[in-house]
Amino acid sequence: MLDRLNIVKQRFDEVSDLIIQPDIIADQKRYIQLNKEYKDLKEIVDKREEYILLTGNIEEANEIIEDGSDDEMVEMAKMQMEEAKQKLPQLEEEIKYMLIPKDPEDAKNAVIEIRAGTGGDEASIFAGDLHRMYTKYCQSKGWSVNVVDFNEGTSGGFKEVIFEVNGEDVYGTMKFEAGVHRVQRVPQTETQGRVHTSAATVMVLPEAEEFDVELNMSDVRIERTTSTGPGGQSVNTTYSAIKLHHEPTGIIVSCQDEKSQHKNLEKATKVLRSRLYERELQKKMEADSAKRKSMVSSGDRSAKIRTYNYPQGRVTDHRIGLTLYDLSKIMDGDIQKFIDELQLVENTEKLKESDVF
Structure with missing residues (x-):
């Protein structure tokens, strides 16, 4: 293990020297990458x-015990060795996982899209519940x-909502939420008390930096419109809403959240760039899937990943078979237990495949 750690230390010393070089500081892309590394x-x-301190303590204690000339020192050495052992x-286990090669996308910000699926108004309400859950968690x-863009449901919630999340290691945390989320509960409009099943689809995209993907604005048709509210009525008279049409791919992105046309254009461009980047990553993931089938982050948007059962107060993640009977807290943003378990499973998979040890 120490050999691997010494290689890391050597690279750390190299990077420490590089990030203070003027030519590196002048190259924004390279500087950001090296800072993260x-x-x-x-x-x-x-x-x-x-690790060096702990193994050194064991060696030192062992020498004292083998010498055996001082009974008091031997007793202290035995205690020191026992504590270190x-x-x-635990330390070796932590280091093993830290030495697993990291996905460079994990450190990025994320764009999250939630769309109501089957279930009509109830699906829109559930999409709104998921948006609230993620907002509180983040x-x-x-x-x-x-929020970048939204289309409100007729009875509340959202038919669709797109939002960006900025912070440390956002994509690496939130990527596990991608897939179909299913809810089982009695809708507010249900008079017979019957439980209905509805669904919403969550997409999580790594936010692309300008240097991650080439976006030629001459390929983009920009449409400027007035913002609209529920039912399609105009909520202001200025042409602040933006719709981008990317002609080569057919991707359409809208943004009407900001009052400023410039800010809406900036947000919409960011989402468009992320969707283009995600297409590239999807191709790579499909190629990689021939080599590896990950249980927790396959990228399959149609996969049913989680069920929220209100009558029983439980939430089940089908990928890892984990059920938690704490639905109200989970819907209030307490999803860390699921994410921790999913990250553990993914890291274990990576550890088996890697040549770390």
Whole structure:
């Protein structure tokens, strides 16, 4: 293990020198990449120091015990060795997972799209519930959430809502939420008390930086319209809403959240760039899937990933078979337990496939 850690330390020293070079600082793309690498390597280098200290304590204690000339020192050495040996397995396990190669997309911000599926008005209400759940979760992490575009349902919620989340390692956390979410409950409009099943689809895209994907604005037709509210009525008379048509792919992106046309154009362009980037990643993921079938992040948007059962107060994640009987807290944004378990499964899969050890 120390050999691998020494290689990391060598790379850390190289990156430490590179990020202070004027030509690197002048190259924004390279500088951002190296800064991120520096931060990731620093965490492993700190663990390396812990590992060296702990194994050094064991060696030192062993020498004292073998010498045996001082009974009191031998007793202290035995205690020191016992304590170090208890800590070592946990530390080695942490280091193993840290040495798994990271997906460079995980550090990015994310664009999240929620669309009501089967179930009519109830599906729109559920899409609104999911948006509220994610907003509360993201805010609890200290991330910022900004709505890009929305289409309200006739009885509340959203037929569609698109929002961007900015923060640290957002995509690597939220990517597990992509897929079909199913809800089982009695709708407010149901007079017979029957449980209905509705669904909403969640898409999570890594937010593309300008240098991630080439977007030629000459390929984009920009349509300027007035913003609309529920039922299609105009909510203002200025042409602030933006609709982008990407001619080569047929992708259409709308944004009417801001009063400023310029800000709406900026947000819509960001989403368009992310969708184009996601298409490239999807091709790569499909190619990779021939080599690897991941249980938790296959990228299949049609996969039913989670069921929210209101009568029983439970939420079940079908990918890992985890059921939690804490529905109200979960809908209030407490989804960390699911994300932790999904990340653990993914890391375990990666560990089996990698040549870390």
